[in-house]
Amino acid sequence: MPGTELFGAEERKEINDVMETGILFRYGHDALRNNHWKAKDFEAEVKKITGAKYAHAMSSGSTAIAAALAASGIGAGDEVIVTPFTFIASVEAVLFIGALPVFAEIDETLCLSAQGIEKAITPKTKGVCLVHMCGGNAEMDSIMAVVKKHNLILVEDAGQAFASSYKGTYTGLFGKAGSYSFDFFKIATAGEGGVLVTNDEETYKKADVYSDHGHNHVGAKRGMEDHPYLGFNYRISELHAAIGLAQTRRVPGIKEKNRHNKKFLQNILSKNKNISFAKLGDEAGDSATFLNIFLPDTNSAQRVVDEFNASGVAGFDYWFLNNYHFINQWAHLKNLSTVSKLPIQVLEKPQDYNKMQLPKSQEVIGRLISFGIRCTWTEAQMTELANKISACVDKALKSVNA
Numbered sequence: 328m329p330g331t332e333l334f335g336a337e338e339r340k341e342i343n344d345v346m347e348t349g350i351l352f353r354y355g356h357d358a359l360r361n362n363h364w365k366a367k368d369f370e371a372e373v374k375k376i377t378g379a380k381y382a383h384a385m386s387s388g389s390t391a392i393a394a395a396l397a398a399s400g401i402g403a404g405d406e407v408i409v410t411p412f413t414f415i416a417s418v419e420a421v422l423f424i425g426a427l428p429v430f431a432e433i434d435e436t437l438c439l440s441a442q443g444i445e446k447a448i449t450p451k452t453k454g455v456c457l458v459h460m461c462g463g464n465a466e467m468d469s470i471m472a473v474v475k476k477h478n479l480i481l482v483e484d485a486g487q488a489f490a491s492s493y494k495g496t497y498t499g500l501f502g503k504a505g506s507y508s509f510d511f512f513k514i515a516t517a518g519e520g521g522v523l524v525t526n527d528e529e530t531y532k533k534a535d536v537y538s539d540h541g542h543n544h545v546g547a548k549r550g551m552e553d554h555p556y557l558g559f560n561y562r563i564s565e566l567h568a569a570i571g572l573a574q575t576r577r578v579p580g581i582k583e584k585n586r587h588n589k590k591f592l593q594n595i596l597s598k599n600k601n602i603s604f605a606k607l608g609d610e611a612g613d614s615a616t617f618l619n620i621f622l623p624d625t626n627s628a629q630r631v632v633d634e635f636n637a638s639g640v641a642g643f644d645y646w647f648l649n650n651y652h653f654i655n656q657w658a659h660l661k662n663l664s665t666v667s668k669l670p671i672q673v674l675e676k677p678q679d680y681n682k683m684q685l686p687k688s689q690e691v692i693g694r695l696i697s698f699g700i701r702c703t704w705t706e707a708q709m710t711e712l713a714n715k716i717s718a719c720v721d722k723a724l725k726s727v728n729a
């Protein structure tokens with residue numbers, strides 16, 4: 328979680344600007360705010376990095392992906408192809424806007440594959456919610472070919488992939504709209520926050536209205552603004568935006584350090600014949616927030632995890648057993664255990680979530696172990712970590728063969 332490693336004077340300065348005027352609201356109050364517009368500046372900084380035409384900051388990555396889906400025209404009863412490996416927010420967003428998730432297969436990029444998407448298409452498919460996992464990027468050329476061939480709406484959850492790009496285009500900008508998360512665990516944090524990006528003016532305007540009770544933000548009097556559509560409150564506060572702004576300015580530097588550190592670890596670990604690495608759609612665009620290693624199979628990965636725990640190796644995730652990132656532990660989703668009825672429960676379920684088979688995704692996530700890259704690591708720390716990882720893999724796999 329690199330952003331939080333670098334929390335300092337710059338973040339405090341931006342927060343103090345807001346505290347001095349007391350204007351915590353992102354809209355209006357022009358005379359009182361001393362010209363501080365933190366949400367607007369945060370959005371401008373995101374546009375500067377990604378090249379997006381439009382960016383809209385919101386309360387979270389979850390609300391940003393929900394708004395991206397809605398503003399793209401996806402709603403009740405629409406089938407949306409989703410991934411079994413994601414932070415569950417992207418599936419919840421599909422469900423809570425009333426749409427129907429259809430799970431498809433991922434590949435070694437840790438993202439949905441073009442082939443997986445194509446196999447999941449039915450006459451009712453309206454869109455794809457593509458998630459760029461672990462700081463990387465999906466194989467966009469082949470995915471875009473399928474999206475175009477079948478005339479689907481693409482929405483990208485780049486919650487973990489801010490500042491990651493594919494052949495020069497930033498994640499989030501391939502489809503109708505995309506989203507980034509700035510929660511506490513991402514490359515940059517606002518405390519809580521998210522940003523929607525799009526190159527389409529109409530989609531941006533809908534997202535703007537949708538995320539603030541229908542307000543179109545035209546005119547000087549909030550209570551007299553026009554409301555072209557119904558919306559809800561997904562607003563970000565100026566305090567959160569202030570932190571997000573300071574943190575986002577650090578991202579180009581963080582990314583460079585991350586990439587250096589990831590390469591450094593990979594150089595050592597690639598000497599171990601039992602370790603390989605997750606693929607990237609485009610290695611040159613990796614934001615390198617995670618080092619993703621593959622073991623030969625699920626059984627050996629689980630033995631390696633046990634060995635890491637026994638030897639005190641920390642800072643890794645074994646997503647296969649994680650309650651929030653992989654479908655195997657999502658009984659609440661499979662059984663649709665909800666606090667109150669959702670559209671999917673009065674419409675037709677598109678898939679039997681308890682019976683569907685995703686063997687490729689099982690195989691890929693079963694042998695994946697991810698280490699969060701720290702941008703403040705020294706070379707000595709990284710050498711020690713890589714050597715420990717390698718030794719644990721040797722020990723765990725030797726006991727398998729014995």
Ligand SMILES: *Cc1c(COP(=O)(O)O)cnc(C)c1O
Nearest residue numbers: 387388389414416486487508510
């Ligand atoms: C973090 C994350 C989210 C949710 O973001 P929040 O800001 O925590 O709401 C959504 N999707 C993915 C892939 C994420 O990693």
